[in-house]
Amino acid sequence: MAEQPRNGGSSQSRALNGKVTVVGAGFYGSTTALRLAEYDVFETVVLTDIVEGKPEGLALDINQSRPIEGFETKVVGVGGGSYEGTEGSDVVVVTAGVPRKPGMSRMDLIETNAGIVRQVAENVARTSPDAVVIVVSNPLDEMTALAQLATGFPKQRVMGQAGMLDTARFSHFVAEELGVPVASVRTLTLGSHGDTMVPVPSRCTVDSKPLADVLAADRIEDLVTRTRNGGAEVVALLKTGSAYYAPSAAAARMAKAVIEDSGAVMPVCTWVDGEYDISGVYLGVEAEIGREGVRRVVQGDLTESELAGLREAAEAVRAKQADVADL
Numbered sequence: 416m417a418e419q420p421r422n423g424g425s426s427q428s429r430a431l432n433g434k435v436t437v438v439g440a441g442f443y444g445s446t447t448a449l450r451l452a453e454y455d456v457f458e459t460v461v462l463t464d465i466v467e468g469k470p471e472g473l474a475l476d477i478n479q480s481r482p483i484e485g486f487e488t489k490v491v492g493v494g495g496g497s498y499e500g501t502e503g504s505d506v507v508v509v510t511a512g513v514p515r516k517p518g519m520s521r522m523d524l525i526e527t528n529a530g531i532v533r534q535v536a537e538n539v540a541r542t543s544p545d546a547v548v549i550v551v552s553n554p555l556d557e558m559t560a561l562a563q564l565a566t567g568f569p570k571q572r573v574m575g576q577a578g579m580l581d582t583a584r585f586s587h588f589v590a591e592e593l594g595v596p597v598a599s600v601r602t603l604t605l606g607s608h609g610d611t612m613v614p615v616p617s618r619c620t621v622d623s624k625p626l627a628d629v630l631a632a633d634r635i636e637d638l639v640t641r642t643r644n645g646g647a648e649v650v651a652l653l654k655t656g657s658a659y660y661a662p663s664a665a666a667a668r669m670a671k672a673v674i675e676d677s678g679a680v681m682p683v684c685t686w687v688d689g690e691y692d693i694s695g696v697y698l699g700v701e702a703e704i705g706r707e708g709v710r711r712v713v714q715g716d717l718t719e720s721e722l723a724g725l726r727e728a729a730e731a732v733r734a735k736q737a738d739v740a741d742l
């Protein structure tokens with residue numbers, strides 16, 4: 416008997432809802448589009464790029480996997496920098512921009528990517544004025560602030576993806592270290608997607624036990640450092656380009672939480688206005704995500720040193736975010 420598609424070939428389709436546009440059909444954008452299509456939640460995933468042919472080809476390729484994987488979401492590719500077909504998107508994921516090379520910091524990308532993100536944001540504001548925007552281009556905290564300025568959207572409708580990824584890396588490292596299922600591990604990272612990232616060991620558990628009860632302090636510190644350098648570790652191994660499997664999983668989950676209005680609480684880069692006594696800055700904190708973007712920032716307990724780290728991160732990114740308006 417021939418292999419059946421995942422849905423068993425049923426002609427009954429589930430209710431699909433809304434449109435998500437992924438800007439940038441590189442490694443991050445194309446894997447995000449694939450994950451979003453495979454969720455089978457959105458009606459349409461639009462993949463766009465300045466390059467002609469690549470998004471169209473990737474869309475055709477993903478669509479041809481529909482009978483095998485059993486999803487009904489359709490992917491549309493739009494090249495040449497056009498936004499035709501993206502109009503009225505509910506969610507836009509901005510992956511356009513250059514990735515870093517070995518030895519570069521995310522901040523080394525700021526001038527090049529600011530020009531790209533500004534141009535993309537202006538097009539998004541014109542074509543999808545009600546969208547929730549999820550920025551991933553680096554340097555993340557600064558590009559998120561720039562996208563909000565350039566779209567003019569309310570701050571809760573523009574957020575950045577970093578904390579989900581950094582948290583996932585931390586969880587993976589803890590699970591590997593202890594030889595336990597990743598599902599038994601809960602971790603958290605806050606702060607910036609850069610040197611002032613704040614992994615939060617006091618909020619980490621393994622099978623509901625505090626991490627400090629199951630792992631020695633010096634090993635926890637090693638994993639904190641490895642998490643802070645998680646992106647650079649992959650860049651050094653790849654030699655060209657940066658990570659995209661874990662990053663795309665993180666961005667796709669955020670987009671899904673928006674369209675499903677799920678209220679999921681996740682670490683994201685969002686506008687902080689008073690929480691932790693920090694104000695007026697885009698920063699990595701936990702937030703409840705729904706159809707309107709960030710419903711609210713969720714303030715959790717932190718130790719004194721973790722709180723000091725978060726405030727330090729806020730000051731570091733505030734200074735850079737103040738400059739992005741001029742880029």
Ligand SMILES: NC(=O)C1=CN([C@@H]2O[C@H](COP(=O)(O)OP(=O)(O)OC[C@H]3O[C@@H](n4cnc5c(N)ncnc54)[C@H](O)[C@@H]3O)[C@@H](O)[C@H]2O)C=CC1
Nearest residue numbers: 439440441442443464465511512513514551552553576662
């Ligand atoms: N926030 C995070 O956690 C992470 C962020 N990143 C960042 O995501 C960005 C993309 O990474 P990759 O996909 O690996 O790079 P890539 O080089 O594979 O793809 C970037 C794509 O953007 C396109 N592009 C450039 N200018 C554009 C414009 N004006 N409009 C539309 N498309 C445009 C390029 O043609 C290219 O296809 C980088 O800035 C990278 O640093 C990557 C991983 C994690």
Ligand SMILES: CC(=O)C(=O)O
Nearest residue numbers: 553645646647657658
């Ligand atoms: C590229 C990047 O930001 C990361 O992998 O963390």
